[in-house]
Amino acid sequence: MKRxxxxxxxxxxxxxxxxxxxxxxxxxxxxxxxxxxDHNKYTCSELGQDMVKNAIKEHQLDRVVIxxxxxxxxxxxxxxxxxxxxLNPYYMEIANIREQCSWVHKDKETATGxxxxxVRTAVAKAARxxxxxxxxxxxxxxxxxxxxxIAGIQAALDIAETGFEVDLLEKEPSIGGRMAxxxxxxxxxxxxxxxxxxxxxDVAQHEKIRxxxxxxVEKVEGYVGNFTVTIRNKAxxxxxxxxxxxxxxxxxxxxxxxxxFEMGLAERRAIYTPFPQAVPNKPxxxxxxxxxxxxxxxxxxxxxxxxxxxxxxxxxxxxxQRYGAIVVATGFxxxxxxxxxxxxxxxxxxxxxxxxxxxxxNASGPTGGKLLRPSNGKPPKNVAFIQxxxxxxxxxxxxxxAKICCMYTAKHAILLNEKVPGSKSFVFYIDVRTPGKDxxxxxxxxxxxHNATYIKGNVSKVFPDGxxxxxxxVDALSGALVExxxxxxxxxxxxxxxxxxxxxxxxxxxxxxxxxxxxxxxPKLRPVETQTAGIFLAGVCQGPKxxxxxxxxxxxxxxxxxxxxxxxxLKSNPTIAEVDQKRCSGDMSCMAVCPYxxxxxxxxxxxRGRETVTRKIAEVNTAxxxxxxxxxxxxxxxxxxxxxxxxxxxxAEVDAICL
Amino acid sequence: xRYSYYPGCTLKTKAKVYEDTTLxxxxxxxxxxxxxEEWQCCGALYPLNTExxxxxxxxxxxxxxxxxxxxxxxxxxxxxxxxxxxxxxxAMREDGELRRKINDYLEEDYLGExxxxxxxEVLKKDIGFTAVAEKxxxxxxGRKIAPYYGCLLLKPRNEMDFDDVENPxxxxxxxxxxxxxxxxxxxxxxxxxxxxxxANEEVAETAVGRILKSAYKSGAEAIMVAxxxxxxxxxxxQKQLQDVAGENGKMxxxxxxxxxxxxLDV
Numbered sequence: 008m009k010r011x012x013x014x015x016x017x018x019x020x021x022x023x024x025x026x027x028x029x030x031x032x033x034x035x036x037x038x039x040x041x042x043x044x045d046h047n048k049y050t051c052s053e054l055g056q057d058m059v060k061n062a063i064k065e066h067q068l069d070r071v072v073i074x075x076x077x078x079x080x081x082x083x084x085x086x087x088x089x090x091x092x093x094l095n096p097y098y099m100e101i102a103n104i105r106e107q108c109s110w111v112h113k114d115k116e117t118a119t120g121x122x123x124x125x126v127r128t129a130v131a132k133a134a135r136x137x138x139x140x141x142x143x144x145x146x147x148x149x150x151x152x153x154x155x156x157i158a159g160i161q162a163a164l165d166i167a168e169t170g171f172e173v174d175l176l177e178k179e180p181s182i183g184g185r186m187a188x189x190x191x192x193x194x195x196x197x198x199x200x201x202x203x204x205x206x207x208x209d210v211a212q213h214e215k216i217r218x219x220x221x222x223x224v225e226k227v228e229g230y231v232g233n234f235t236v237t238i239r240n241k242a243x244x245x246x247x248x249x250x251x252x253x254x255x256x257x258x259x260x261x262x263x264x265x266x267x268f269e270m271g272l273a274e275r276r277a278i279y280t281p282f283p284q285a286v287p288n289k290p291x292x293x294x295x296x297x298x299x300x301x302x303x304x305x306x307x308x309x310x311x312x313x314x315x316x317x318x319x320x321x322x323x324x325x326x327x328q329r330y331g332a333i334v335v336a337t338g339f340x341x342x343x344x345x346x347x348x349x350x351x352x353x354x355x356x357x358x359x360x361x362x363x364x365x366x367x368x369n370a371s372g373p374t375g376g377k378l379l380r381p382s383n384g385k386p387p388k389n390v391a392f393i394q395x396x397x398x399x400x401x402x403x404x405x406x407x408x409a410k411i412c413c414m415y416t417a418k419h420a421i422l423l424n425e426k427v428p429g430s431k432s433f434v435f436y437i438d439v440r441t442p443g444k445d446x447x448x449x450x451x452x453x454x455x456x457h458n459a460t461y462i463k464g465n466v467s468k469v470f471p472d473g474x475x476x477x478x479x480x481v482d483a484l485s486g487a488l489v490e491x492x493x494x495x496x497x498x499x500x501x502x503x504x505x506x507x508x509x510x511x512x513x514x515x516x517x518x519x520x521x522x523x524x525x526x527x528x529x530p531k532l533r534p535v536e537t538q539t540a541g542i543f544l545a546g547v548c549q550g551p552k553x554x555x556x557x558x559x560x561x562x563x564x565x566x567x568x569x570x571x572x573x574x575x576x577l578k579s580n581p582t583i584a585e586v587d588q589k590r591c592s593g594d595m596s597c598m599a600v601c602p603y604x605x606x607x608x609x610x611x612x613x614x615r616g617r618e619t620v621t622r623k624i625a626e627v628n629t630a631x632x633x634x635x636x637x638x639x640x641x642x643x644x645x646x647x648x649x650x651x652x653x654x655x656x657x658x659a660e661v662d663a664i665c666l
Numbered sequence: 667x668r669y670s671y672y673p674g675c676t677l678k679t680k681a682k683v684y685e686d687t688t689l690x691x692x693x694x695x696x697x698x699x700x701x702x703e704e705w706q707c708c709g710a711l712y713p714l715n716t717e718x719x720x721x722x723x724x725x726x727x728x729x730x731x732x733x734x735x736x737x738x739x740x741x742x743x744x745x746x747x748x749x750x751x752x753x754x755x756x757a758m759r760e761d762g763e764l765r766r767k768i769n770d771y772l773e774e775d776y777l778g779e780x781x782x783x784x785x786x787e788v789l790k791k792d793i794g795f796t797a798v799a800e801k802x803x804x805x806x807x808g809r810k811i812a813p814y815y816g817c818l819l820l821k822p823r824n825e826m827d828f829d830d831v832e833n834p835x836x837x838x839x840x841x842x843x844x845x846x847x848x849x850x851x852x853x854x855x856x857x858x859x860x861x862x863x864x865a866n867e868e869v870a871e872t873a874v875g876r877i878l879k880s881a882y883k884s885g886a887e888a889i890m891v892a893x894x895x896x897x898x899x900x901x902x903x904q905k906q907l908q909d910v911a912g913e914n915g916k917m918x919x920x921x922x923x924x925x926x927x928x929x930l931d932v
Binding site: 347348349354468470471472477 | 830831832833852853856
């Protein structure tokens with residue numbers, strides 16, 4: 008008979024307010040095999056853990072049941088506790104009486120009944136728990152960073168500085184991301200390019216960083232410490248080795264197309280770098296618009312190139328690389344405005360988005376840094392800013408706050424007033440949100456010193472009147488209808504997750520929230536990790552945030568990566584599938600359902616009577632098996648078992664509840 | 667093509683020309699309109715009411731009468747009737763509890779079988795504006811018309827599903843099928859003042875004033891409507907045009923069917 012100890016946690020009032028602890032203890036003492044039961048206010052605390060350790064020694068316990076929170080929270084904590092007391096960590100079993108009981112029930116009596124049932128279940132399983140042992144797995148001590156914006160750049164630099172090799176993957180021809188598009192940055196108004204481009208150069212020159220631009224993730228296999236990633240290297244049509252970045256091809260290319268980097272406010276060529284400070288400063292041919300690829304004529308760039316670097320025959324290449332850790336830093340899309348017809352965006356050239364405004368302010372932008380109205384090239388006198396376009400809008404936009412718009416709109420108001428003396432801005436807002444160091448002061452500056460008038464109200468309509476625009480809104484503080492005649496309207500467009508975020512999440516086996524932002528493992532305590540070990544998050548792909556927060560998160564992710572890669576090896580998860588050779592019929596149903604390709608066929612020899620026969624059975628690759636358990640369900644003879652969750656253990660649990 | 671046809675009260679009185687031109691043009695286009703028997707008021711109140719089931723009784727009764735005619739679609743004209751029927755019908759299709767209550771009360775068994783459509787939708791979707799254009803005998807060339815949608819055809823967006831709420835284009839497409847030029851101006855979906863022309867004339871007058879002046883300044887010679895109430899208001903406060911068009915300034919307000927009848931020469 009096993010000697011089982013039961014420890015019921017109060018979790019402060021989280022459990023104790025709904026579950027009668029004394030009754031639960033009394034019931035536990037009657038359960039088969041239980042020789043000791045006690046409670047503690049916080050079992051996860053040092054005191055609580057000591058109590059468990061002492062009880063194990065004092066009462067010679069060989070199995071432990073902890074009635075507490077979800078195993079997601081503290082399974083590892085308590086495994087370490089029992090291990091410290093000399094037991095195999097897998098002798099410990101958790102009864103989740105918080106998330107699955109006290110948090111979801113109100114009536115104390117029934118909740119107590121359920122808690123007792125859950126403890127009985129765990130006791131039944133613990134009695135059948137076997138010792139399990141991890142093996143050591145080597146770690147591929149290199150990291151992949153997906154996304155070359157400020158988040159990816161910072162993460163890559165910080166990881167590389169710890170001495171580990173990093174591959175920085177970017178889907179565009181150049182790194183830089185959104186931050187490269189911005190003019191000044193709040194709240195200090197330093198120039199975005201001035202603080203970003205040195206980092207871009209650092210990335211390019213760092214001996215531990217390899218830049219892989221114009222490339223995307225195709226497939227991700229493996230697990231923490233041992234990811235195998237297939238990368239699609241898109242055909243650039245330019246030989247990176249031969250190209251010197253002289254730029255002659257871009258000057259001579261006859262095909263002009265709208266520039267994505269300039270938000271459509273200027274043109275680029277079909278062979279292009281997104282912007283002059285591009286890293287690497289080597290162009291790519293946009294095959295969708297290039298005359299050679301669309302009309303089979305031209306080839307001007309080939310003729311002009313002094314080094315013969317143009318290669319029209321390049322094809323997408325696939326490179327397969329192994330990594331120990333991955334940082335996802337894929338950034339965001341700006342909200343699509345097709346549902347906001349009332350703001351006349353796309354109908355009137357003087358209605359622009361905030362990112363377009365950044366380009367109009369920018370010294371290297373389409374107007375050379377002069378703020379001019381797109382319609383007539385004259386400086387605007389009065390500009391209306393509409394905040395929360397697509398944000399905080401349950402009816403047709405995002406229900407969440409995009410977090411950055413209040414601050415960049417205050418910045419735009421300040422810059423406008425500085426660029427066009429005597430100009431005035433009108434900011435229509437729902438609430439002005441400025442939580443951040445020096446943020447409120449910055450916003451104060453906009454209306455105290457820079458002629459910005461803030462009007463609380465949702466704009467209902469923007470329409471042309473002569474060569475100006477009328478903005479109609481309510482002033483919610485006075486209740487009056489407001490109609491303003493302005494020269495330009497700037498829409499503070501919301502922040503969306505990347506449109507392909509779901510695809511990437513699927514490839515990486517990570518999750519997203521309802522708005523397709525990647526989920527962190529814990530919103531407070533594990534903000535840069537995902538639920539998938541070895542995959543970390545940085546920047547807006549996890550949720551809207553500004554540059555300082557993005558950089559902080561990227562550095563945090565880098566530390567997580569470095570601490571993972573600094574280990575020689577990782578302990579494998581021992582709860583993996585195991586085949587009972589005698590029972591296996593070799594019909595291989597398990598192989599068909601295994602998502603990790605961890606099951607293969609094996610031919611064994613057997614004595615049958617006097618003969619030796621060979622037959623086929625299933626074999627589990629212990630390095631590949633992730634312990635999902637799909638095979639155990641598919642196996643008809645019940646020959647495959649998940650260690651730590653054997654059929655016998657599960658049935659014992661069911662019996663404990665039902666019988 | 668045969669349709670059930672629900673005229674509504676205004677079309678038999680003040681908006682007789684709306685009905686006449688509709689029936690004439692429908693005939694010319696090969697459509698058969700079968701008037702719902704013993705129809706009564708659409709209820710008119712539904713857009714103003716949120717909770718009361720009472721206001722749904724009249725429209726559901728009319729709809730179940732239309733159902734007996736066994737045509738797939740019921741055509742309406744008045745924007746008010748269209749709004750009431752379309753929304754009532756959607757509610758009857760989707761809200762089981764409401765469906766049960768209303769049917770119990772009326773002793774009917776109406777499940778939302780009838781499709782409520784506007785005549786303009788018939789022209790656009792069933793016939794096609796291209797086909798309409800082919801049947802035009804007298805192109806309205808050179809005519810500059812301001813399309814005025816009002817609100818009832820379009821809103822609320824999720825229930826009406828008629829056209830883009832903020833920037834609808836069906837009137838413009840219709841006008842260009844007739845060969846006319848649709849004038850662009852910013853007030854095509856703004857409120858005409860609705861029933862405030864009875865309760866608070868000043869508000870309605872200001873609202874109409876904006877629309878008329880803007881259409882006039884944009885070069886329109888007439889305004890095209892699909893709603894008898896819009897037409898009433900726009901005609902009632904024509905003196906608002908005096909500021910911009912002089913003392914005798916006038917802007918004619920026409921139902922789209924009047925323009926269609928003219929173009930088809932019926």
